[in-house]
Amino acid sequence: MAQDLFTVWILIPSLIFLARILDVSLGTIKIIFIAKGYRKSAPILAFFEMLLWLYTITKIMENLTNPINYVAYALGFSAGTYAGIILEGKLAVGTEIIQVITKKDATNLVQYLKDHGYRVTHVTACGEEGPVNILFTVVKRKKISQVVGIIRRFNPKSFYTIEDIEYVSERPAPFEYTREDQINDMFKGLRKSK
Template sequence: MDNTLYDSSFVTYVLIPGLIFVSRILDVSFGTIRIVMVSKGHKIWAPILGFFEVLIWLIAISKIFENLDNWVCYFAYALGFAAGNYVGLMIEEKMALGIVKLQIITRKEASKLIDNLKAAGYGITHHNAQGSNEKVSIIHSIIKRSEIKKVEEIVKTTNPKAFYSIEDIKFVNEGVFPMVKNPIRWRKGK
């Protein structure tokens, strides 16, 4: 068999480092998503992702050990790790899994904001409070993470100076969430 292709500069300095780079993007992205799955309590997906994460990592690190004298592989490994973090976070952001607690603090009267949130189908809990300098209204709502942008738009258009914070929540017992338009209905049988 002809070994000239395998021994070529292209394979040594481009192909192998490129494969290491792509492998690291994949395994670090899987790792990022796996951590999110663990934190959200997804007991099935976390170990499945962990399996592929480690399998891909083993392949990448074996190529590093096969090419210890090739400094380009080291850079590909490090760049793949950095890019994998970015890609993993982007994927996780697009998945928008879970639910969050939204706390809105307004300095002006909050009835219009409350009405707009209710009209959009969001459940709220509201109370008046005393801030450091003035009376404030505090609104709490539990929403799906995928709904954050919609709720932010309601807040920004109704009360642009409102202060709000968002926290991850692992579990809720019950809640009021907007109805899904055209839900898929599952039937037994066909």
């Protein structure tokens, strides 16, 4: 009897909660992979996501009169959403383009970025209030905060935008082969080609 109470009120709700966290987190990763061009790996993640979802629904349907299961399901969804957001930030998969517009001379910034292995395209243009310098650099998403820090150090009043890139024809500089590169290379065959 005590074991049945433990199973019904603690074990099953805990399993529902954990399964929901996992399935929602997998759903988040699946969506990121689709957005980043890893479209062939998304069905694999979707399979496991749905398998976990079916498990949780089955457990709820087995005991419709236990309100703790509903609470565990909802809390698992919320926690899974939060875990997915954190996981997405940690994975930081993909490549971004940073565009910098500054009225200030950008020679030192361009040189510093180049000296540290970043590729930079620099053009002079005419802005609303006169001449401006425009810089473009393509970087791995994990390097964004580092590059933004460099930009702010050299040109604190510059205007910059960061945009997601779905496809890059070659690996962005600096050319360090990281764990992320190893993972990306594993999925390269699964990635949509251009």
